[in-house]
Amino acid sequence: MKNNEGTNQSTDKSESELIDTFISQFPPEVQSKLQxxxxxxREAAPEAKEKIxxxxxxxxxxxxxxxxSAFKHHIGFYPGASGIAVFKDELSKYKGAKGSVQFPMDQPLPYxxxxxxxxxxVMENKEKAGQN
Structure with missing residues (x-):
């Protein structure tokens, strides 16, 4: 039964589809890394929603x-300044800035x-939300 087309569930599905489309624009080897x-x-934050x-x-x-996101020579990962600061020693071998890190395309991602x-x-955001 496909009766749920056009319901509110489509909002989450359409966001997911937008991300699928975003990923599909890259070459297959990059798509694989992004997927x-x-x-x-998703596994680290199962309660989180996806959006663009x-x-x-x-x-x-x-x-x-x-x-x-993906770029010509790297995968960009943007966990915000706090996500970079807490893990700065482990991230020190990668290029980055205050809230971002660049994982070179020619190296395995540190999953x-x-x-x-x-x-x-997740923990940080939940703590902040609990204080409000």
Whole structure:
């Protein structure tokens, strides 16, 4: 039964479809990295919703958790300044800025580290939401 087409559930589905479309614009090897990254984030933040924000895939739970995208030579991962600061030693081998890190395209993504950063951001956002 496909009676739920056009209901409120389509909002989440359409966001997911937008992200699928976003990922599909990249070459297959990049798509694979982005899909795996997306799955790692989902597993680390199962309550989070997906949307497009700042023209890139974003996970949201009590505010933005992380954004990610692909570029010619790297995968950009944007956990915000706190997500970078807490893991600065482990991230020191990568290029980055206050709230972002660049994972080189020619190296495996550090999925365990990414998972820990996302879990930290979930905890941080939930704590902030509880204070309001």
């Amino acid at each position: 795996t990254l997306r799955q790692v984030i 924000s700042y023209q890139m895939p974003t996970f949201v739970l009590a505010g933005n958790l992380v954004h990610y 365990d580290l990414i998972s820990r950063i996302v879990k930290y951001r």
